[in-house]
Amino acid sequence: MSDNNTKKINVSPSALYGWLGDRIFAVSVFVLGFIVIFTTLAMAISLYYEGSEAITRFGFWGFLTGEKWDPAITMEFGAWPFIVGTVSTSLGALALSFIPAIAIAVFTAEYAPHWLSHIIENLVNLIAAVPSVVIGIWGVFVFTPWIRDTVEIPVYIWSLENAPGLTPILGNPIGYGMMTATIILTIMIIPFTTALTVDAFRMVPKEQREAASALGATKWEVIRMAVIPYSRGGILAGTMLSLGRAIGETMAVAMLIGNKNTLPFTLFGPGSTMASVIVNEFREAVENIHLTSLMAVGFYLFLISLIVNLAAAYIQRKYAVTGGRAV
């Protein structure tokens, strides 16, 4: 009996349980981690490789600045119209969203009572949660007709009568167009700026506020002089994150922008973005050069997103106001 017991205690755990198990576990974790690394690299490589035919045929800069996108007759492709569309809609949305997003953050973090700020924060997060196709279907059936009838047509008629020089800038008031897409984008990116800004506001040390209050500052003066300057890193990072979202937003934009592939784009008139042209034409692309051109547009979209993302990460790390966020 006693012999048996000692034996049991002295028996060392099997290799599979001990050191070998550790090796196997570590190696499988590393393999999974490396597959994540390779996925990101594969995205860059495969987009470049699949688009290389178009890029070599029209040249790296030639494709970038080519203004012609003709999949029907001359088979000439250039990404410039889509780059103009992407840059103007996303910068426009960023400009429109900046002040409201900061205002909501100030209200939730500084003014609202606890229960109200909780509700508003959840509602703002809900905006981010609504799928872009759902916003798109609302845009197609509700927002576009409304903005066409109440804003675009009256403004267009007014400009015809009073300022004929403006009409080429305004363009056809058909509802589907750059302005509609930009406004919808504005609504969609506000939550990202707001979330990071609120986080940054909450990280401001109490002493910072108290010092400003002690000097006799009013509530707004405290916010303007002590809170906002202190959290500018978070605000900037949130803005870059929103810009990244606006650049990559696809479905709502594809449904509302009107999809016109030739410059010049006008304010009310249709346009298109890099993401929207990929989603609209990829299924219908018959010619090989058309397909590779779309892949090449994807490659340039990758490069632009990469720059924006790395800039956001750099700003976030440099100011180090908040840690990494999962979402």
Added chain:
Amino acid sequence: MRSLRSRYARDNVVLVFIILNTVAVLIPLFIILGYVIVQGFNYISLDLFTKELGSPTRNMMGEPTGLVHTIIGTAVVDIMAVLISIPFGIGAGVMLSEYPDHWANPILRVLNDTLNGMPAVLKGLLAFVLVVKPMGSFSGLSGGVALAFVMFPIIARATESALMNIPWSIREAGLAIGLPRWRVILSTIIPAAKVGLVTGFLIAFARAAGEAAPLVFTSFGNNYLPVKWTGWIFGPVDTLPQRLYNLAISPYEHWHGMGWAAAIILLAVITASFAAARFFIRDKKQE
């Protein structure tokens, strides 16, 4: 120095401006939700859950049409995406948090965040290149892979932060009683962090379930139920977000109504998973 009265007046002006802005942003949200709920309920019917869509003429002939193939297809593609993304997401998260000295960790962290920030449409292109082209046809599997690309960066990040929240002393306690490292991670760290992990899955799922852009050229869409069950995986499959897009841009009145119905189903699924995530977080805070 301005008078105190004017400074207080400016305070009030600013407050009014801020409240107006807040209201102005929330109004569109309520309008969107209101339209989706009212219109969606108008068009929801039993046929929607029992019949397939078929060709546009089917409705003109007066036959019942529905989205049953879309609802099943969404479930199939989403489940595949979850099954594919969980090992990679958890694996990368464990690597970042449990093996912090590994030389590849800074690269992994940066590239994982890069992938997370990439537009979903590019993830669809990647799945097209990696799965659709070699297999030679659009398939549910490629849709699952595309959505997995959306999910695993989020899961990896959530896993990392959930595991990081567990104090090192617990790991040391496990190692001190002679447990091997893998056993410490699997039996103490991951169970202790399970609230954070589940929240991460739910958020990742909610993000992926609403994406249509990666599915348009991977799972492609299909108006009919597949003939054999393998059609769900290896054939073109319909999914709610992509079908919603096709319905909304179609020229048929009846299909527009079905688009609203699809919108309310999609919105319900996503709000439910977000609400569940919120619920888990709240539970954790109370503990």
